[in-house]
C-alpha cells in the first residue's frame with residue numbers, strides 16, 4: 001500500500017504475544033466495561049468502577065490512596081501481581097486525556113475474568129503492575145488539560161508545586177520500577193509524517209538530555225516501544241508515529257527516564273469517525289495487556305529497535321473537513337476565487353452536560369498539501385463569500401446545502 005511506513009509491515013516478536021493480542025482484540029466485547037461510553041470520564045465514576053473491580057478480584061487487585069489532588073480528590077495506586085519486574089504507569093496527567101484510563105479499566109476487567117488463563121498467570125507471577133489511573137482528577141472534572149491552578153503537571157516534574165506532581169515523583173522514587181508507561185492523548189489531527197494518514201498512536205522513548213544520547217535504560221525503553229509498534233501494527237498499520245523527542249527537563253517522561261525507569265510515552269491520537277475514541281481505547285487495552293505479557297516473557301528483548309526509530313514523526317497536517325475547489329462569489333467588487341476551506345470540529349458542553357460539536361473555519365486557500373478526515377467536493381460549485389471567513393463558526397451541513405452549481 002502506498003504511503004505505508006515500511007517498518008510497520010513486518011513483525012519481529014515471538015513467544016505467543018501476537019496470538020494473545022489477537023484474542024484480546026477479538027473478544028473485547030466480552031470484557032470491556034460497558035458503563036463507560038464517553039471520554040468525559042470523571043473521578044467519581046472511575047472510583048465506582050474500580051471498587052467493583054476490586055470486589056471482583058480481592059486477592060488480585062490492591063488499591064492504596066497515595067494522596068489527594070490539590071482540590072482533594074483521591075489519587076490511588078493499584079497493584080496487581082507479585083513478580084520481580086515492576087511496571088509502573090500513570091494515566092490522565094492531563095485531565096482531558098482519558099483514553100488510556102478507559103483502556104486500563106478494560107484491561108483490569110479482562111484480568112478479573114481471566115485470572116486463571118496462562119497469560120494472566122504469567123503476567124501476575126513475573127511482573128508487578130503499579131498503576132496510577134487519572135493522576136489529574138481535578139482536570140478530569142473540568143475536562144481540561146491543566147491542574148486546578150492552571151499548571152501543566154507535565155511541566156512540574158522539577159519544581160513539584162502541585163500535589164499531583166509530588167505524588168507521582170514520590171511513587172516513582174519509592175517503587176523504583178524498571179519499566180514506566182506515561183499515558184496521554186495527543187491532538188487528533190496529527191499525521192504520520194507526510195503520509196497523509198492520521199496518527200492514531202504515537203510512541204516515544206523520551207530523551208534524557210539535549211544530546212538525546214542512549215544508555216541501557218533508554219535502549220530498553222526503545223525495545224519496549226518497538227514491541228508496542230509491532231503489537232499495534234496489525235490493527236492500525238501506517239497510523240503509528242513517533243512523538244517529538246526533544247528533551248524537556250520539566251516533563252515527567254524525560255525525568256523518569258533519567259531517574260532510571262525505562263519509560264515509554266503512549267499518545268492516543270485520532271481515528272476517523274471515532275470522536276469518543278472508543279476504538280483507540282480498545283487498542284490501548286489490548287496493547288497494554290500485550291506489552292505486560294511481552295515483558296513477563298521477555299519477548300520484548302527480541303524486538304528490533306529500528307521498528308521504533310524508523311517510525312515517521314508526528315506532523316500537523318490534517319483538518320476534520322476540507323471543502324475542495326469551491327468558488328467564492330461576492331456581490332460587490334471582489335472577483336470570484338477558487339479555494340479550499342479547512343474546517344475543524346470543536347466541542348463545547350452546555351449547562352445540561354450535552355456535548356455540542358461545531359465547525360470552525362481554520363484555513364482558506366490552497367490546501368492541496370493538507371489531508372482531511374472528510375472531503376466535500378466543491379468543484380463546479382459556488383458559495384456566497386459572505387458565509388466564509390477565518391475563525392468563523394459554521395454549520396457544515398448548512399454550508400453543504402448552500403453550495404450551488406456554478407452554471408446556475
Ligand SMILES: [Zn+2]
Pocket residue numbers: 093094097184185
Ligand atoms: Zn498529555
